[in-house]
Amino acid sequence: MPGKGFVQDELDLKVLILYIAARVIEPVPFDTILDLTLCDDAIDYFDFSECLRDLVDTGHLTLSEEGLYAITEKGLRNSKICESSLAYSVRLRCDKNLEAWNRKLRRKNQVKAAYEKRSNGTFTVKLNLQDDMGELLGLQLMVPREDMAKAVATRFQKTPERLYSTLLSMLLQDEE
Structure with missing residues:
Protein backbone atom coordinates (compact mmCIF):
# COMPACT_ATOMS: atom_id res chain seq x y z
CA MET A 1 0.00 0.00 0.00
CA PRO A 2 1.20 3.54 -0.65
CA GLY A 3 2.02 5.42 2.54
CA LYS A 4 0.50 8.91 2.01
CA GLY A 5 -2.67 8.55 4.10
CA PHE A 6 -3.79 7.17 7.42
CA VAL A 7 -4.67 3.72 6.06
CA GLN A 8 -1.29 2.02 6.24
CA ASP A 9 -1.92 -1.69 5.71
CA GLU A 10 -4.51 -4.28 4.71
CA LEU A 11 -5.90 -4.53 8.23
CA ASP A 12 -6.58 -0.77 8.29
CA LEU A 13 -8.30 -1.04 4.92
CA LYS A 14 -10.44 -4.00 6.01
CA VAL A 15 -11.48 -2.12 9.15
CA LEU A 16 -12.41 0.88 6.99
CA ILE A 17 -14.48 -1.29 4.63
CA LEU A 18 -16.30 -2.87 7.58
CA TYR A 19 -16.85 0.57 9.13
CA ILE A 20 -18.54 1.69 5.91
CA ALA A 21 -20.52 -1.53 5.38
CA ALA A 22 -21.85 -1.30 8.95
CA ARG A 23 -23.24 2.18 8.33
CA VAL A 24 -24.70 2.02 4.84
CA ILE A 25 -28.47 1.47 5.14
CA GLU A 26 -28.82 -1.28 2.53
CA PRO A 27 -26.65 -3.66 0.52
CA VAL A 28 -24.61 -1.81 -2.10
CA PRO A 29 -22.63 -2.65 -5.24
CA PHE A 30 -18.85 -2.78 -5.56
CA ASP A 31 -18.57 0.74 -7.02
CA THR A 32 -20.41 2.28 -4.10
CA ILE A 33 -18.20 0.66 -1.47
CA LEU A 34 -15.16 1.68 -3.52
CA ASP A 35 -16.31 5.31 -3.76
CA LEU A 36 -17.05 5.46 -0.04
CA THR A 37 -13.72 3.83 0.82
CA LEU A 38 -11.60 6.19 -1.30
CA CYS A 39 -11.62 8.79 1.46
CA ASP A 40 -7.95 8.34 2.25
CA ASP A 41 -5.05 9.02 -0.13
CA ALA A 42 -3.28 5.76 0.73
CA ILE A 43 -5.99 3.50 -0.71
CA ASP A 44 -5.60 2.01 -4.15
CA TYR A 45 -8.04 0.03 -6.26
CA PHE A 46 -6.16 -3.27 -6.28
CA ASP A 47 -5.63 -3.37 -2.52
CA PHE A 48 -9.28 -2.45 -2.03
CA SER A 49 -10.47 -5.25 -4.36
CA GLU A 50 -8.32 -7.82 -2.61
CA CYS A 51 -9.46 -6.76 0.87
CA LEU A 52 -13.11 -6.74 -0.16
CA ARG A 53 -12.78 -10.26 -1.57
CA ASP A 54 -11.04 -11.40 1.64
CA LEU A 55 -13.86 -9.98 3.77
CA VAL A 56 -16.39 -11.97 1.73
CA ASP A 57 -14.24 -15.12 1.92
CA THR A 58 -13.93 -14.82 5.72
CA GLY A 59 -17.66 -14.24 6.24
CA HIS A 60 -17.49 -10.59 7.30
CA LEU A 61 -19.44 -9.50 4.21
CA THR A 62 -21.85 -11.25 1.89
CA LEU A 63 -22.06 -10.86 -1.86
CA SER A 64 -25.51 -11.45 -3.34
CA GLU A 65 -26.24 -12.80 -6.81
CA GLU A 66 -27.17 -9.23 -7.80
CA GLY A 67 -23.63 -8.10 -6.91
CA LEU A 68 -24.57 -6.31 -3.68
CA TYR A 69 -22.38 -6.36 -0.58
CA ALA A 70 -23.80 -6.45 2.94
CA ILE A 71 -22.21 -6.81 6.34
CA THR A 72 -22.77 -9.96 8.41
CA GLU A 73 -23.13 -10.32 12.19
CA LYS A 74 -19.49 -11.38 12.31
CA GLY A 75 -18.53 -8.27 10.35
CA LEU A 76 -20.58 -6.03 12.67
CA ARG A 77 -18.94 -7.50 15.78
CA ASN A 78 -15.44 -7.07 14.40
CA SER A 79 -16.20 -3.59 13.07
CA LYS A 80 -17.33 -2.42 16.51
CA ILE A 81 -14.22 -3.84 18.13
CA CYS A 82 -11.79 -2.32 15.62
CA GLU A 83 -13.36 0.96 14.45
CA SER A 84 -11.58 3.05 17.09
CA SER A 85 -8.29 2.14 15.40
CA LEU A 86 -9.30 4.21 12.34
CA ALA A 87 -7.94 7.73 12.25
CA TYR A 88 -10.51 10.24 13.44
CA SER A 89 -10.18 12.31 10.26
CA VAL A 90 -10.88 9.23 8.12
CA ARG A 91 -13.97 8.41 10.18
CA LEU A 92 -15.22 11.98 9.82
CA ARG A 93 -14.83 11.89 6.03
CA CYS A 94 -16.51 8.49 5.88
CA ASP A 95 -19.39 9.67 8.03
CA LYS A 96 -19.93 12.72 5.82
CA ASN A 97 -19.87 10.60 2.64
CA LEU A 98 -22.11 7.95 4.22
CA GLU A 99 -24.65 10.55 5.28
CA ALA A 100 -24.96 11.82 1.71
CA TRP A 101 -25.11 8.30 0.27
CA ASN A 102 -27.71 7.08 2.78
CA ARG A 103 -29.82 10.15 2.03
CA LYS A 104 -29.77 9.20 -1.67
CA LEU A 105 -30.69 5.60 -0.86
CA ARG A 106 -33.60 6.69 1.35
CA ARG A 107 -34.82 9.04 -1.36
CA LYS A 108 -34.62 6.29 -3.98
CA ASN A 109 -36.70 4.01 -1.76
Missing part, protein backbone atom coordinates in the same frame (compact mmCIF):
# COMPACT_ATOMS: atom_id res chain seq x y z
CA GLN A 110 -39.28 6.69 -1.00
CA VAL A 111 -39.90 7.98 -4.54
CA LYS A 112 -40.95 5.49 -7.20
CA ALA A 113 -42.04 6.20 -10.76
CA ALA A 114 -42.59 3.68 -13.52
CA TYR A 115 -44.65 3.30 -16.64
CA GLU A 116 -45.98 0.43 -18.71
CA LYS A 117 -47.63 0.04 -22.07
CA ARG A 118 -51.32 -0.84 -22.12
CA SER A 119 -53.01 -3.10 -24.64
CA ASN A 120 -54.61 -0.12 -26.42
CA GLY A 121 -51.22 1.52 -27.09
CA THR A 122 -51.40 4.13 -24.33
CA PHE A 123 -49.22 4.12 -21.23
CA THR A 124 -49.95 3.95 -17.51
CA VAL A 125 -47.60 5.98 -15.31
CA LYS A 126 -47.45 4.84 -11.69
CA LEU A 127 -46.19 7.39 -9.17
CA ASN A 128 -45.58 6.63 -5.52
CA LEU A 129 -44.27 8.76 -2.65
CA GLN A 130 -43.60 7.30 0.80
CA ASP A 131 -42.13 8.43 4.07
CA ASP A 132 -41.13 6.50 7.19
CA MET A 133 -44.78 6.05 8.18
CA GLY A 134 -46.02 4.68 4.85
CA GLU A 135 -47.50 5.81 1.56
CA LEU A 136 -48.16 9.54 1.14
CA LEU A 137 -49.23 9.44 -2.48
CA GLY A 138 -50.11 6.72 -4.95
CA LEU A 139 -51.22 7.89 -8.37
CA GLN A 140 -51.78 6.24 -11.75
CA LEU A 141 -52.13 8.32 -14.87
CA MET A 142 -52.90 7.36 -18.45
CA VAL A 143 -50.88 9.16 -21.09
CA PRO A 144 -51.08 8.66 -24.86
CA ARG A 145 -47.35 8.40 -25.69
CA GLU A 146 -44.22 6.81 -24.25
CA ASP A 147 -42.20 10.05 -24.33
CA MET A 148 -44.89 11.68 -22.20
CA ALA A 149 -44.87 8.74 -19.77
CA LYS A 150 -41.10 8.97 -19.43
CA ALA A 151 -41.24 12.75 -18.91
CA VAL A 152 -43.92 12.46 -16.21
CA ALA A 153 -41.98 9.74 -14.38
CA THR A 154 -38.72 11.69 -14.57
CA ARG A 155 -40.24 14.96 -13.36
CA PHE A 156 -42.02 13.24 -10.51
CA GLN A 157 -38.78 11.66 -9.32
CA LYS A 158 -37.09 15.07 -9.22
CA THR A 159 -39.78 16.92 -7.23
CA PRO A 160 -42.45 14.59 -5.83
CA GLU A 161 -43.14 16.92 -2.92
CA ARG A 162 -44.21 19.63 -5.34
CA LEU A 163 -46.91 17.42 -6.88
CA TYR A 164 -48.01 16.24 -3.44
CA SER A 165 -48.40 19.76 -2.04
CA THR A 166 -50.07 21.08 -5.21
CA LEU A 167 -52.57 18.21 -5.23
CA LEU A 168 -53.28 18.64 -1.54
CA SER A 169 -53.77 22.40 -1.94
CA MET A 170 -56.14 21.90 -4.85
CA LEU A 171 -58.15 19.27 -3.02
CA LEU A 172 -58.43 21.32 0.18
CA GLN A 173 -59.19 24.60 -1.54
CA ASP A 174 -62.67 26.01 -0.92
CA GLU A 175 -64.85 26.22 -3.99
CA GLU A 176 -65.99 29.69 -4.94
Whole structure:
Protein backbone atom coordinates (compact mmCIF):
# COMPACT_ATOMS: atom_id res chain seq x y z
CA MET A 1 0.00 0.00 0.00
CA PRO A 2 1.20 3.54 -0.65
CA GLY A 3 2.02 5.42 2.54
CA LYS A 4 0.50 8.91 2.01
CA GLY A 5 -2.67 8.55 4.10
CA PHE A 6 -3.79 7.17 7.42
CA VAL A 7 -4.67 3.72 6.06
CA GLN A 8 -1.29 2.02 6.24
CA ASP A 9 -1.92 -1.69 5.71
CA GLU A 10 -4.51 -4.28 4.71
CA LEU A 11 -5.90 -4.53 8.23
CA ASP A 12 -6.58 -0.77 8.29
CA LEU A 13 -8.30 -1.04 4.92
CA LYS A 14 -10.44 -4.00 6.01
CA VAL A 15 -11.48 -2.12 9.15
CA LEU A 16 -12.41 0.88 6.99
CA ILE A 17 -14.48 -1.29 4.63
CA LEU A 18 -16.30 -2.87 7.58
CA TYR A 19 -16.85 0.57 9.13
CA ILE A 20 -18.54 1.69 5.91
CA ALA A 21 -20.52 -1.53 5.38
CA ALA A 22 -21.85 -1.30 8.95
CA ARG A 23 -23.24 2.18 8.33
CA VAL A 24 -24.70 2.02 4.84
CA ILE A 25 -28.47 1.47 5.14
CA GLU A 26 -28.82 -1.28 2.53
CA PRO A 27 -26.65 -3.66 0.52
CA VAL A 28 -24.61 -1.81 -2.10
CA PRO A 29 -22.63 -2.65 -5.24
CA PHE A 30 -18.85 -2.78 -5.56
CA ASP A 31 -18.57 0.74 -7.02
CA THR A 32 -20.41 2.28 -4.10
CA ILE A 33 -18.20 0.66 -1.47
CA LEU A 34 -15.16 1.68 -3.52
CA ASP A 35 -16.31 5.31 -3.76
CA LEU A 36 -17.05 5.46 -0.04
CA THR A 37 -13.72 3.83 0.82
CA LEU A 38 -11.60 6.19 -1.30
CA CYS A 39 -11.62 8.79 1.46
CA ASP A 40 -7.95 8.34 2.25
CA ASP A 41 -5.05 9.02 -0.13
CA ALA A 42 -3.28 5.76 0.73
CA ILE A 43 -5.99 3.50 -0.71
CA ASP A 44 -5.60 2.01 -4.15
CA TYR A 45 -8.04 0.03 -6.26
CA PHE A 46 -6.16 -3.27 -6.28
CA ASP A 47 -5.63 -3.37 -2.52
CA PHE A 48 -9.28 -2.45 -2.03
CA SER A 49 -10.47 -5.25 -4.36
CA GLU A 50 -8.32 -7.82 -2.61
CA CYS A 51 -9.46 -6.76 0.87
CA LEU A 52 -13.11 -6.74 -0.16
CA ARG A 53 -12.78 -10.26 -1.57
CA ASP A 54 -11.04 -11.40 1.64
CA LEU A 55 -13.86 -9.98 3.77
CA VAL A 56 -16.39 -11.97 1.73
CA ASP A 57 -14.24 -15.12 1.92
CA THR A 58 -13.93 -14.82 5.72
CA GLY A 59 -17.66 -14.24 6.24
CA HIS A 60 -17.49 -10.59 7.30
CA LEU A 61 -19.44 -9.50 4.21
CA THR A 62 -21.85 -11.25 1.89
CA LEU A 63 -22.06 -10.86 -1.86
CA SER A 64 -25.51 -11.45 -3.34
CA GLU A 65 -26.24 -12.80 -6.81
CA GLU A 66 -27.17 -9.23 -7.80
CA GLY A 67 -23.63 -8.10 -6.91
CA LEU A 68 -24.57 -6.31 -3.68
CA TYR A 69 -22.38 -6.36 -0.58
CA ALA A 70 -23.80 -6.45 2.94
CA ILE A 71 -22.21 -6.81 6.34
CA THR A 72 -22.77 -9.96 8.41
CA GLU A 73 -23.13 -10.32 12.19
CA LYS A 74 -19.49 -11.38 12.31
CA GLY A 75 -18.53 -8.27 10.35
CA LEU A 76 -20.58 -6.03 12.67
CA ARG A 77 -18.94 -7.50 15.78
CA ASN A 78 -15.44 -7.07 14.40
CA SER A 79 -16.20 -3.59 13.07
CA LYS A 80 -17.33 -2.42 16.51
CA ILE A 81 -14.22 -3.84 18.13
CA CYS A 82 -11.79 -2.32 15.62
CA GLU A 83 -13.36 0.96 14.45
CA SER A 84 -11.58 3.05 17.09
CA SER A 85 -8.29 2.14 15.40
CA LEU A 86 -9.30 4.21 12.34
CA ALA A 87 -7.94 7.73 12.25
CA TYR A 88 -10.51 10.24 13.44
CA SER A 89 -10.18 12.31 10.26
CA VAL A 90 -10.88 9.23 8.12
CA ARG A 91 -13.97 8.41 10.18
CA LEU A 92 -15.22 11.98 9.82
CA ARG A 93 -14.83 11.89 6.03
CA CYS A 94 -16.51 8.49 5.88
CA ASP A 95 -19.39 9.67 8.03
CA LYS A 96 -19.93 12.72 5.82
CA ASN A 97 -19.87 10.60 2.64
CA LEU A 98 -22.11 7.95 4.22
CA GLU A 99 -24.65 10.55 5.28
CA ALA A 100 -24.96 11.82 1.71
CA TRP A 101 -25.11 8.30 0.27
CA ASN A 102 -27.71 7.08 2.78
CA ARG A 103 -29.82 10.15 2.03
CA LYS A 104 -29.77 9.20 -1.67
CA LEU A 105 -30.69 5.60 -0.86
CA ARG A 106 -33.60 6.69 1.35
CA ARG A 107 -34.82 9.04 -1.36
CA LYS A 108 -34.62 6.29 -3.98
CA ASN A 109 -36.70 4.01 -1.76
CA GLN A 110 -39.28 6.69 -1.00
CA VAL A 111 -39.90 7.98 -4.54
CA LYS A 112 -40.95 5.49 -7.20
CA ALA A 113 -42.04 6.20 -10.76
CA ALA A 114 -42.59 3.68 -13.52
CA TYR A 115 -44.65 3.30 -16.64
CA GLU A 116 -45.98 0.43 -18.71
CA LYS A 117 -47.63 0.04 -22.07
CA ARG A 118 -51.32 -0.84 -22.12
CA SER A 119 -53.01 -3.10 -24.64
CA ASN A 120 -54.61 -0.12 -26.42
CA GLY A 121 -51.22 1.52 -27.09
CA THR A 122 -51.40 4.13 -24.33
CA PHE A 123 -49.22 4.12 -21.23
CA THR A 124 -49.95 3.95 -17.51
CA VAL A 125 -47.60 5.98 -15.31
CA LYS A 126 -47.45 4.84 -11.69
CA LEU A 127 -46.19 7.39 -9.17
CA ASN A 128 -45.58 6.63 -5.52
CA LEU A 129 -44.27 8.76 -2.65
CA GLN A 130 -43.60 7.30 0.80
CA ASP A 131 -42.13 8.43 4.07
CA ASP A 132 -41.13 6.50 7.19
CA MET A 133 -44.78 6.05 8.18
CA GLY A 134 -46.02 4.68 4.85
CA GLU A 135 -47.50 5.81 1.56
CA LEU A 136 -48.16 9.54 1.14
CA LEU A 137 -49.23 9.44 -2.48
CA GLY A 138 -50.11 6.72 -4.95
CA LEU A 139 -51.22 7.89 -8.37
CA GLN A 140 -51.78 6.24 -11.75
CA LEU A 141 -52.13 8.32 -14.87
CA MET A 142 -52.90 7.36 -18.45
CA VAL A 143 -50.88 9.16 -21.09
CA PRO A 144 -51.08 8.66 -24.86
CA ARG A 145 -47.35 8.40 -25.69
CA GLU A 146 -44.22 6.81 -24.25
CA ASP A 147 -42.20 10.05 -24.33
CA MET A 148 -44.89 11.68 -22.20
CA ALA A 149 -44.87 8.74 -19.77
CA LYS A 150 -41.10 8.97 -19.43
CA ALA A 151 -41.24 12.75 -18.91
CA VAL A 152 -43.92 12.46 -16.21
CA ALA A 153 -41.98 9.74 -14.38
CA THR A 154 -38.72 11.69 -14.57
CA ARG A 155 -40.24 14.96 -13.36
CA PHE A 156 -42.02 13.24 -10.51
CA GLN A 157 -38.78 11.66 -9.32
CA LYS A 158 -37.09 15.07 -9.22
CA THR A 159 -39.78 16.92 -7.23
CA PRO A 160 -42.45 14.59 -5.83
CA GLU A 161 -43.14 16.92 -2.92
CA ARG A 162 -44.21 19.63 -5.34
CA LEU A 163 -46.91 17.42 -6.88
CA TYR A 164 -48.01 16.24 -3.44
CA SER A 165 -48.40 19.76 -2.04
CA THR A 166 -50.07 21.08 -5.21
CA LEU A 167 -52.57 18.21 -5.23
CA LEU A 168 -53.28 18.64 -1.54
CA SER A 169 -53.77 22.40 -1.94
CA MET A 170 -56.14 21.90 -4.85
CA LEU A 171 -58.15 19.27 -3.02
CA LEU A 172 -58.43 21.32 0.18
CA GLN A 173 -59.19 24.60 -1.54
CA ASP A 174 -62.67 26.01 -0.92
CA GLU A 175 -64.85 26.22 -3.99
CA GLU A 176 -65.99 29.69 -4.94
